[in-house]
Amino acid sequence: MSTKKEIWVYAEQENGKLAGVVFELLSEGRKLAEKSGYTLCALLASADGKPMHQELFNYGAQKVYNVEDPKLDIYQNDYVAKVVDTLLKSEEPEIVLYGATTIGRSLAPTVAVMGWAGLTADCTELDFDTERNILLQTRPAFGGNIMATIICPDHRPQMSTVRSNVFKKEKVGESETGEVIDLSVDLSGVRERMKRVESVVEQVNTVDLKAADFIVSGGRGIGDPKNFDIIESLANTLGGAVGASRATVDAGWISHHHQVGQTGKTVCPLIYVACGISGAIQHLAGMQSADLIIAINKDPDAPIFDVADFGLVGDLHQVVPELNKQITALKS
Amino acid sequence: MNIVVCIKQVPDSDKVTIDRETNRLNRAGVPSIINPFDENALEMALQLKDAHGGKVTVISMGPPQAEEALRTALSLGADDAILISDRKFGGADTWATSYTISLAIKKLDEQPDLILFGKQAIDGDTAQVGPGVAHFCDIPMITYAKSCEVIDDGFKVQQVTDHGYNVWEVEKPAALTVVKEANELRMPNLRKKLAAKKAEIPCWGFDELNPDETKIGLNGSPTKVNKVFAPPVKLNKEILSGEPEDMVKELIFKLREKKVI
Ligand SMILES: Cc1cc2nc3c(=O)[nH]c(=O)nc-3n(C[C@H](O)[C@H](O)[C@H](O)COP(=O)(O)OP(=O)(O)OC[C@H]3O[C@@H](n4cnc5c(N)ncnc54)[C@H](O)[C@@H]3O)c2cc1C
Ligand SMILES: Cc1cc2nc3c(=O)[nH]c(=O)nc-3n(C[C@H](O)[C@H](O)[C@H](O)COP(=O)(O)OP(=O)(O)OC[C@H]3O[C@@H](n4cnc5c(N)ncnc54)[C@H](O)[C@@H]3O)c2cc1C
Numbered sequence: 222m223s224t225k226k227e228i229w230v231y232a233e234q235e236n237g238k239l240a241g242v243v244f245e246l247l248s249e250g251r252k253l254a255e256k257s258g259y260t261l262c263a264l265l266a267s268a269d270g271k272p273m274h275q276e277l278f279n280y281g282a283q284k285v286y287n288v289e290d291p292k293l294d295i296y297q298n299d300y301v302a303k304v305v306d307t308l309l310k311s312e313e314p315e316i317v318l319y320g321a322t323t324i325g326r327s328l329a330p331t332v333a334v335m336g337w338a339g340l341t342a343d344c345t346e347l348d349f350d351t352e353r354n355i356l357l358q359t360r361p362a363f364g365g366n367i368m369a370t371i372i373c374p375d376h377r378p379q380m381s382t383v384r385s386n387v388f389k390k391e392k393v394g395e396s397e398t399g400e401v402i403d404l405s406v407d408l409s410g411v412r413e414r415m416k417r418v419e420s421v422v423e424q425v426n427t428v429d430l431k432a433a434d435f436i437v438s439g440g441r442g443i444g445d446p447k448n449f450d451i452i453e454s455l456a457n458t459l460g461g462a463v464g465a466s467r468a469t470v471d472a473g474w475i476s477h478h479h480q481v482g483q484t485g486k487t488v489c490p491l492i493y494v495a496c497g498i499s500g501a502i503q504h505l506a507g508m509q510s511a512d513l514i515i516a517i518n519k520d521p522d523a524p525i526f527d528v529a530d531f532g533l534v535g536d537l538h539q540v541v542p543e544l545n546k547q548i549t550a551l552k553s
Numbered sequence: 554m555n556i557v558v559c560i561k562q563v564p565d566s567d568k569v570t571i572d573r574e575t576n577r578l579n580r581a582g583v584p585s586i587i588n589p590f591d592e593n594a595l596e597m598a599l600q601l602k603d604a605h606g607g608k609v610t611v612i613s614m615g616p617p618q619a620e621e622a623l624r625t626a627l628s629l630g631a632d633d634a635i636l637i638s639d640r641k642f643g644g645a646d647t648w649a650t651s652y653t654i655s656l657a658i659k660k661l662d663e664q665p666d667l668i669l670f671g672k673q674a675i676d677g678d679t680a681q682v683g684p685g686v687a688h689f690c691d692i693p694m695i696t697y698a699k700s701c702e703v704i705d706d707g708f709k710v711q712q713v714t715d716h717g718y719n720v721w722e723v724e725k726p727a728a729l730t731v732v733k734e735a736n737e738l739r740m741p742n743l744r745k746k747l748a749a750k751k752a753e754i755p756c757w758g759f760d761e762l763n764p765d766e767t768k769i770g771l772n773g774s775p776t777k778v779n780k781v782f783a784p785p786v787k788l789n790k791e792i793l794s795g796e797p798e799d800m801v802k803e804l805i806f807k808l809r810e811k812k813v814i
Contacts, residue, residue: 298684298694323714327696330684334651337768339775342647342679361784362678363564367571367578369781376775385715414693415727418709419720484733492813505784513813515804526792531804534794543797547805548814 224377227314228254229286231305232265232277233324235296239273241431242320244390246383247280249347250318251393253356254281257349259315262286266304268294278397280390285401286312292408295417298327304406306335311404314378316356318347321382329382339373344381345510355379364483365506386431386489387510430481435461436490436511438481439469440504442497442518442537446474451538452496455545458552464488464508466498482507494544496537500525517541554607554703556598557658557665558631559686560591562615562622563676571783578781587622590671594731596738597701598669599630605703608632610661614642614654620754627749628741635661639758644771647677651685653769656762658690667708668728672697680730687728695721698729 228250233240247263254261263282265273270287277285286308292300305328309317319325321343333340345368346359356379358371373379430436437459439452449463456463464486465479481488483503493511498504500516500523508514509528516529517537526532533540564583572579587595598609611626613619614637623634637657645653658668668690670683680696687694697713707724713732759769767773791807793800808814 302688323697323712326680327684327694330647330651330679330681331688331694333648333681333775334685334688337648337775340647340679340681341776342681357779360678363569363578363676364678365784366569367781368784370779371776372779373776415695415707415721415723417719417721420714421717421719423717502784509784513811521792521794526790529792530790531807532790532792533797533800533804534792535797535800539797540801543801544804547801551805551814 224313224315226257226259227262227284227312228257228259228316229262229264229314229318229378230282231317231319231325231328232263232273232285233320233322234265234267234273237267237269237272239276240320240322240324240385241390242322242325242383242385243277244280245385245388246318246320247277247282248391249383249388251281253316253347253349256351257354260284262314264305264308266293266301274401275396278399279392279394281393281397283399285399287401287403288406289403290406290408295420296324297413297415297417298331299411299414300408301328302331302335303408303411305332307406308404309336309338309378317378317380319380319382321384325382329380333380336378337376338378338380339376340380340382341371341373342382344383345387347381347383356381361506365502384487386487389489430462430464430479430486430488433462433488434491435459436464436481436488436492436508437461437494437496438464438466438498438508439475439496440466440498441468441472443469444497446472448538449475451541451545455494455541455548458545458548459492461490464493466501466504495525495529496541498525499523500528554601554605554667555663555665556601556607556609557661557668558591558595558598558609558611558626559654559668559670559682560595560611560613560622560626561588561671561674562586562613562619563588563674571781573783585618585621587625588671588674590673590675590731590733592738593733593735594669594671595626595629595631596736597731598667599739600736601667601701601703602630608663610635610665612637612654612657614638614650614657617756623754624749624752625741627752628746629739630742630745634752634754636754636756637758637762638756641759641770644774645769646774646776647679647681647685648775649769649773651682651689652773653762653764654682655686655689656764657757658686660757660762664726666725667701668692668726670728670730672730672732683728683730690726690728692726692728693723694728695723696730698731699735701729
């Protein structure tokens with residue numbers, strides 16, 4: 222295999238705005254690049270790429286492969302897959318990373334099939350094995366009950382998707398520079414088989430769990446929907462957001478926008494406080510990578526304590542207000 | 554209208570655990586079920602059939618016991634079922650699985666207008682097989698479909714996105730992966746259940762599908778599982794108990810020590 226020693230990040234964008242996960246992938250890609258000695262590159266397919274290049278450099282891209290075509294204005298799987306497949310075949314990078322977004326999850330498997338490449342889904346850890354020169358891709362399976370490390374020994378490129386908020390984004394600087402390689406791909410032979418007739422961004426009322434530094438979450442243990450008040454006041458004191466387990470969402474106590482977990486949001490705050498949450502594997506799947514986890518539960522054997530940095534065994538109706546009180550005192 | 558629904562038989566993942574000593578899955582006694590999202594795909598197919606007529610064919614690739622999942626689908630109202638099974642197909646990753654399933658679809662007497670998949674399987678969890686099959690069959694693919702309406706020459710599909718939703722018009726034949734919110738499931742019908750028990754389910758293996766030998770099973774799979782292990786447990790954790798006031802004091806002391814607040 223005589224591939225280029227390059228790591229590519231698919232720079233997903235819509236309407237000229239890069240998806241947040243792209244910066245996380247670049248930041249993680251930089252660590253892989255350091256370890257492997259490969260070059261970190263971004264692949265940008267859009268109608269007008271220039272305004273986005275600086276940001277890609279600032280997060281560590283050394284090269285940007287830039288493809289522009291009016292047909293790339295809104296995401297069309299057939300067009301973008303054609304672009305990516307063509308470039309992978311002409312440039313032959315070793316590794317390609319995609320966000321596990323709605324777009325990434327259609328694009329990456331399509332491109333994998335086109336090029337007989339391996340694709341590992343929803344990785345939570347990436348590492349480079351310098352002895353075998355291969356990418357070690359670790360991911361949860363069976364709903365998070367097990368972890369598996371996947372390798373791709375004989376096919377190139379090695380490709381992974383990664384959910385947003387799994388890796389941290391770290392800017393390199395404000396005015397980094399790099400190389401732009403303009404390439405064109407002929408899309409005239411790709412027939413338009415589908416048309417987007419509507420695209421709606423739903424206003425999610427104030428909860429931006431994904432961006433929050435502090436999250437306080439309530440589970441069935443709060444006992445009553447009105448007790449989300451004590452969760453909310455602690456969140457307010459910390460300047461954070463309110464999260465919830467699915468049990469409380471299913472019970473109709475709070476809207477599903479707050480749900481953390483496998484079928485909710487993946488979050489990565491500085492501090493995650495779990496109140497009256499048992500710690501089902503599907504909940505853990507969404508919050509395990511928080512920097513610091515504090516669990517409050519009256520059952521000392523609750524599985525949430527397995528992932529907690531600090532566990533407080535007690536009745537949340539007493540512990541949470543007490544915590545709120547002492548933090549408020551500290552802040553004033 | 555001909556609709557194909559791909560269903561996977563999976564262990565009820567809620568009940569699968571890992572032996573922390575041997576790093577093997579404890580699968581003994583874990584019941585097999587139809588992948589929950591595939592039930593929604595099947596329901597979408599049955600509703601389209603109820604409204605527009607036609608035929609629903611379910612396909613599953615797996616060991617012989619996957620036939621059970623197909624019989625359940627027949628008892629819910631699917632018309633035909635096909636099992637893809639052969640030792641040579643074992644160990645397939647999503648690439649080889651997609652290739653093999655696409656050969657079975659191409660072999661059908663009547664080609665589908667619509668191919669439906671679940672959003673993802675709850676065991677492998679990759680969500681890659683749907684887009685893979687669609688590409689091998691050279692038909693357009695829409696992921697995360699919440700609804701599908703028949704229009705002139707195709708379908709109008711609502712797709713759930715990270716921030717809201719899209720509406721697409723797609724020509725037929727098309728492929729969709731279906732989310733849970735798409736519909737409410739129906740109950741099996743007793744009469745159909747009896748018929749399903751007796752139904753002949755053809756099994757297509759290597760000889761029937763005549764695949765490129767290098768593209769099936771473990772050998773045709775670019776990815777390999779290198780190692781499987783239990784999710785990590787935090788080591789330096791501290792569990793506090795006692796009076797709320799004291800616990801919280803101690804917690805805050807430690808948090809300040811760590812400079813997180
Ligand atoms: C396919 C699938 C996907 C799923 N996705 C998600 C998901 O995305 N997110 C999610 O959260 N769940 C998800 N679930 C559900 C998950 O399995 C659990 O059922 C759910 O997380 C349980 O919520 P809980 O911890 O609030 O409730 P419970 O499990 O009922 O736990 C309540 C806890 O509160 C404690 N408690 C009770 N009273 C008090 C008190 N006064 N003070 C302190 N502690 C108290 C109890 O000891 C207990 O540990 C999913 C399940 C499936 C099958
Ligand atoms: C621990 C572990 C990790 C793995 N990780 C990867 C990985 O990262 N990359 C990879 O390529 N492979 C991986 N595999 C292999 C993969 O799970 C299998 O190839 C599996 O057959 C299909 O993938 P899935 O379960 O993820 O299905 P998904 O792609 O999630 O399934 C989506 C839909 O496709 C249809 N479908 C899927 N399988 C079948 C089937 N057998 N019959 C009928 N319809 C079906 C269903 O409609 C289903 O809802 C892994 C396997 C294990 C055990």
